[in-house]
Amino acid sequence: MKEKVLIGMSGGVDSTIAALLLKQDGYECEGLYMKLHSKPGYHEINLARAQKAADFVGMKLHVLDLQETFNKKVFQPFIDTYEQGKTPNPCALCNRSLKFGEMVKFADTIDAKYIATGHYIKTDGQYFYEATDDTKDQSYFLFYVEKDILPRLKFPLGEKKKSEIKEIASSISELESFASQKESSEICFVETTYTDLLKKYVDVDNDGEVLDRDGNIVGTHKGYMHYTIGKRKGFTVHGAHEPHYVLSMNPETNQIVVGKKDELRCNRVVLNNLNMFNDKKIFEAKVKLRYRTKAVECYVEIKDDKAYISLKEDVYGIAMGQAGVFYEDNKLLGGGWIEKV
Numbered sequence: 001m002k003e004k005v006l007i008g009m010s011g012g013v014d015s016t017i018a019a020l021l022l023k024q025d026g027y028e029c030e031g032l033y034m035k036l037h038s039k040p041g042y043h044e045i046n047l048a049r050a051q052k053a054a055d056f057v058g059m060k061l062h063v064l065d066l067q068e069t070f071n072k073k074v075f076q077p078f079i080d081t082y083e084q085g086k087t088p089n090p091c092a093l094c095n096r097s098l099k100f101g102e103m104v105k106f107a108d109t110i111d112a113k114y115i116a117t118g119h120y121i122k123t124d125g126q127y128f129y130e131a132t133d134d135t136k137d138q139s140y141f142l143f144y145v146e147k148d149i150l151p152r153l154k155f156p157l158g159e160k161k162k163s164e165i166k167e168i169a170s171s172i173s174e175l176e177s178f179a180s181q182k183e184s185s186e187i188c189f190v191e192t193t194y195t196d197l198l199k200k201y202v203d204v205d206n207d208g209e210v211l212d213r214d215g216n217i218v219g220t221h222k223g224y225m226h227y228t229i230g231k232r233k234g235f236t237v238h239g240a241h242e243p244h245y246v247l248s249m250n251p252e253t254n255q256i257v258v259g260k261k262d263e264l265r266c267n268r269v270v271l272n273n274l275n276m277f278n279d280k281k282i283f284e285a286k287v288k289l290r291y292r293t294k295a296v297e298c299y300v301e302i303k304d305d306k307a308y309i310s311l312k313e314d315v316y317g318i319a320m321g322q323a324g325v326f327y328e329d330n331k332l333l334g335g336g337w338i339e340k341v
Contacts, residue, residue: 281303
């Protein structure tokens with residue numbers, strides 16, 4: 001009897017080819033399209049694509065409406081985090097709660113042994129590993145997935161390059177259109193900019209004061225939610241002759257603090273709400289403190305579900321609310337949320 005795998009289908013080329021590869025490997029495949037956000041027109045287009053892919057692969061496609069759960073566990077925290085003057089990471093929350101949370105629950109209802117997606121990442125059932133294609137690697141966003149489900153996960157694209165996936169789709173007439181369609185955006189529910197989205201729910205445009213580190217008023221800004229740590233435009237600093245960067249935001253007073261680039265430098269970080277894949281309390285590793293940034297060598301001590309990190313080289317522009325993710329070579333050890341710098 002064939003082992004059953006439930007495949008998350010987005011309507012894109014990655015999930016389509018992931019499903020095809022699993023079918024070719026002899027699995028009994030069923031697809032799942034998850035309705036998460038309510039961006040106008042989004043689901044009509046992508047569900048049609050997902051159905052086309054499922055028909056070609058020869059598998060049933062289920063549709064699960066998770067918009068209420070998404071709003072509660074991903075979208076509202078996204079809004080709340082910006083209101084708190086922090087920088088959110090909605091993809092990591094979505095992966096834990098929905099793509100590898102609700103999807104696992106649904107897999108159980110159809111007796112699927114495995115869960116698969118088109119993510120570029122590898123797993124051996126105990127740890128995640130960076131993908132072969134380092135330009136597409138998504139391990140940073142999967143650090144928060146619960147350890148217990150790793151033995152059930154399959155990632156057919158982990159060993160492949162994006163160019164290979166497009167070549168496979170291009171070589172099949174029925175899937176040729178998937179190879180040329182536009183790549184999905186990093187945050188699927190943000191159409192233009194995050195501030196345009198926030199304006200629909202909170203008061204973003206609210207002029208305020210710019211301070212230096214000593215508390216002196218040195219300029220003006222257009223509302224603290226317009227800024228993230230390290231931003232150097234969109235505010236005024238009277239008499240400044242060199243670039244200034246956002247160092248912090250104060251939501252209570254609608255003030256931002258700015259300084260020169262050197263003042264962004266940091267070599268100590270504290271993470272909370274950890275999700276670790278082993279039990280080590282003291283170790284050396286590399287830590288990535290933002291997606292698409294270089295992982296930095298560090299020394300880590302874990303106490304009371306917090307990770308105290310000493311960086312072996314200075315980094316710039318660390319933002320509270322983002323994730324800190326630990327690696328040993330290409331193995332993901334776990335991570336947490338930046339609480340303090």
